[in-house]
Amino acid sequence: MRIAVVGAGGQLGAALIYEFTGGHDVVGFTRAQLDISDQDAVDAAMARVKPEAILNAAALTAVDAAEDRPIEALNSNAFGVRALARAASAHDATLVHYSTDFVFDGKAVVPYVETDGPNPQSVYAASKLLGEWFAGDAPRAYVLRVEGIFGTTPGGGPAKGSAAGILNALRAGGTAKVFVDRTITPSYVADVARATRQLLEMPAPAGLYHCVNSGVTTWLEFAEEMARLLGIDARLTPVHLADMNLRAARPVYCALSNAKLRALGIEMPTWQDALARWLA
16 A cells, blocks of 8 residues: 555654555655645646545644643644645545543543543543544544653654653653552553554554553653663652643553454453563
8 A cells, every 4th residue: 555654753643654564655744844734735746646545643732731722632633634634535544543441521531442431621632532533524534642751763753652751751760740640541652653553554544543552550650660661770769740830731541452452353462471572
């Protein structure tokens, strides 16, 4: 397949480029190369590539900053997806768009499934939910919700996000503040990229999927396992979400079930296995 990867310079985008290169004809676009909120620019780029699939890893992920930059969040996370969906329609291409656990309000007690109703609690979350809806304008669309993205890719940039912050603090001998009450199902970029390729190559039924590693944990447990694998006597400070003065609301319980992927034969390894592979 001819595949266009948008957001190719990011953590997930780099993993997608790495996973699909070799078996497919891949063209990557970094944020500097393509502003997805510019419909004309998107149309021109896709006219050159004539993709059979568009993978959208571009997003504004600054959750707190989005509260003060709602237009930018909407342009990146919603209207940019609409532009890509329109381009996908023009080329009869499949669109793969990545969303987030933040679309839920975090009041669950068991992992969310794809049929659970979203209830976003922040500008970022609302913009991502709109992006999910706009993705459906493509003739064939996969919306993959990921969470707690972690990992790096050969030739890709440095890791970002909560997991990278914990890792950097541990290696520097500092103290890491970690949530003891935010319940998550982390997503290793290599496993997300592999699952994406499997979905496209099947091809699986289009629709919404939770693309996370298996197993429910907290950020504290995640950090403790990271320290154990590194052989570091960790200095971890457990914190509760309610005690943190954060600009945007976070879902407390935001674990996602990947049973729908498993039913297709796509097995997502445990987060412990994924973490060990990354750190190795």
